[in-house]
Amino acid sequence: MRGRPLDQPPADWIAAAYDRYGAGLYRYALMLLGDTAIAADVIQQVFAALVRRARDERGVEDEERYLRRAVRNECFSALRRRQREQAVVTDAPPIIEPVDRASGNPELRAAIDEALRKLPADQREVVHLKVFVGLTFQEIADVAGESINTIASRYRYAMDKLRTSLRRVE
Amino acid sequence: MTDDGELEALLREYRPVGPPPGLRDRILNAGDGSIRLRDWLPTVAAVVLAVAFYWLAGVERRLLSASMPAPSPSDHEAAFIVEEPLQP
Numbered sequence: 001m002r003g004r005p006l007d008q009p010p011a012d013w014i015a016a017a018y019d020r021y022g023a024g025l026y027r028y029a030l031m032l033l034g035d036t037a038i039a040a041d042v043i044q045q046v047f048a049a050l051v052r053r054a055r056d057e058r059g060v061e062d063e064e065r066y067l068r069r070a071v072r073n074e075c076f077s078a079l080r081r082r083q084r085e086q087a088v089v090t091d092a093p094p095i096i097e098p099v100d101r102a103s104g105n106p107e108l109r110a111a112i113d114e115a116l117r118k119l120p121a122d123q124r125e126v127v128h129l130k131v132f133v134g135l136t137f138q139e140i141a142d143v144a145g146e147s148i149n150t151i152a153s154r155y156r157y158a159m160d161k162l163r164t165s166l167r168r169v170e
Numbered sequence: 171m172t173d174d175g176e177l178e179a180l181l182r183e184y185r186p187v188g189p190p191p192g193l194r195d196r197i198l199n200a201g202d203g204s205i206r207l208r209d210w211l212p213t214v215a216a217v218v219l220a221v222a223f224y225w226l227a228g229v230e231r232r233l234l235s236a237s238m239p240a241p242s243p244s245d246h247e248a249a250f251i252v253e254e255p256l257q258p
Contacts, residue, residue, distance in 0.1 A: 011198065018194055026193065027186035040193050047197045096184040104184075112184060131181045159174050166177075 010054035014047060017063055022047075024133070025071045030095050031128040032075040032121050038082075042074040068143055072125075079121055092117075108169060115165035123158035126151055 022043065029039035046067060053060060060066040094113050098104030116124055122144070129135045129143065137155070141148045 015194075015198055018197055022194065022197070023188050026189035031186050036187070036190070040190060040196075043189070043193065044197050044200060048200060093187070095186055097187050099183055099185050109184060112181065127181070128186065131178050132185055159177055162181075163177055166180075 010051060013054055014051055017050060017067070018047060021064055021067050025067055027132070028068065028125075028128060029071050029075050031116070031124055031132075032072070033078060034092060034095055034117050036093055038078055039075075042071060042078060045074055046070045065143075072143065076121070111166060111169040112162075115162050118165060119158050119161060123154045123161070126154045127158045127162070130155055 025046070026039055026043050029042045030036060033039050033042070049070060050060075050067070094109065095116065096109065096113050098109060116127070119127065125144065126140055129140045130137070135143070137148050137151045141151045144151060
């Protein structure tokens with residue numbers, strides 16, 4: 001979708017953008033950060049920036065791309081801040097849930113959750129965008145601003161680490 | 171789990187947790203997060219009035235003290251006579 005149509009009020013545009021992309025962006029932020037509160041703050045900041053753009057009559061060419069990049073930038077800034085402050089996330093709520101809530105194995109879910117958290121953020125990002133969002137390596141490379149080879153190797157490392165972590169619970 | 175396909179299939183039985191229910195309202199009610207002058211107008215007006223009155227009071231004090239003649243030595247003596255009986 002291209003920028004805000006001129007006949008649409010900014011508030012309606014923001015609401016429509018949130019309804020279309022909000023949940024996916026939150027999941028992306030949560031996977032990168034592993035922290036529900038900071039993920040929500042990041043999404044709020046990104047949409048606040050979108051409100052400012054709407055108010056200034058500055059649209060965005062490609063909303064989804066703009067929002068995903070904005071969330072990515074905010075998340076990596078938050079991760080750098082957390083690293084500087086040496087903050088540790090303790091007793092964090094789970095970052096994944098079973099698609100079919102009735103059939104979820106709590107132990108396996110906890111193991112996958114922990115294995116994902118142990119990955120470096122950039123590897124977790126690739127797993128998220130490839131497995132949960134379904135992007136191609138080329139599309140992920142565009143989002144991350146990296147070469148396709150870098151993305152493919154991050155994915156390979158991530159899958160190897162996940163396999164090793166999950167082998168223990170098999 | 172021997173290959174990526176199998177591991178991906180396992181991962182796809184799960185998904186990242188979705189946003190909290192209140193996030194949409196929080197975002198839509200928050201606006202652009204910038205400080206708007208309109209919101210601070212009553213506070214700014216109150217501060218400006220307080221400063222103006224303080225300044226006017228200072229001017230008035232200076233004008234009064236300039237227009238009053240300096241007390242003569244006999245005034246000091248009269249004040250002493252009046253105040254002395256009040257001392258305990």
